[in-house]
Amino acid sequence: MTEDETKLQWPRLAVAVRAAREARGLRQTDLAELAGVSEGSVQNLEDITRRPSRMPQSLAKIEPHLGWAAGSGRAILEGREPTPLPAEKTLRGKLPLRVVAELESDDPLIDSQVIQLPGTGGARMTVVVHGRSDATPEEIQEALLAWRRAERNLHRLPDDDSNGGEPHAANGA
Template identity: 70%
Template sequence: MTEDRTKLRWAELASAIRSARETRGLTQPKLAELAGVSEGSVQNLESGKPRSRMPQSLARLEPHLGWAAGSGRAILDGGEPKLASASEASADVTSIEGKLRRKLPLRIVNELESEDPLLDSTVIDLPGVDGARMTVVVHGQPDATPEQIQEALLAWREAERKLRRLPDDGGEAQAANGS
């Protein structure tokens, strides 16, 4: 493929991604969140800049754009994206949501489905127990000012430091085990 044709195809892919995202009413940050990629990955793909290899993030975006797997490659090869069937489009999301709903208490599922902006998340290994860990998701207020977000992040950082340094309290551990 000539250099000009390569540039054109990457520009066509960028346009198709942008168009599909906007048709679905998604912002770049929301698409990135849904696909589990960085906002920069979405921005880079929508920039149309030619690449020497296929970005891994493209496959993660496709289902959220309503495309069948491999549609990005099809565009780069001069074709059109194939629309995902209704079952394909919802299969990944449905299976993940179903697993979470069965596995987690309702109050946790409700928090995870919250429209409140995600500020941070982390997984903390629990000391002394092989493989045991805790997952923390930090949400902010939907209409928070930048100052309020900064304040919330600082409060979270302090709480995280405390969580990671909790002293050993054998009494509570025994009570939790019913001993």
């Protein structure tokens, strides 16, 4: 495939990136944080009007978070399909099946949060909050408010080693 033909495939890549991100229930900001890139980089990759002159470095960084093996972005640009990550590199290979089932459920995603655990040398907790698939908008709003209350408490986890059991912000502040 010529370079000009590859450039014609950028909209196809943009659509595939967005579809894979949304299928995982991720916002652009979530994907950017997971991959260690800027939100603008994700936005640029999903922009069907862009025609970059070179392969963006951010593409390789987001591929695994979309469930794609390395080089899948280039494969899409060449008219092929992305290669799924091997099972041992996916959530199924890393988490208990009951947790994977919850994460892959079709229930609406209410919110997610990564919370730094105090006094652990960088350990963190990931929380994913789902509503019921048959919940009314009012019930979803109620669940969101309940999550916000719980989230505030999680950010004030006690550090029984360095702070005499006194709560402090989970981000170390």
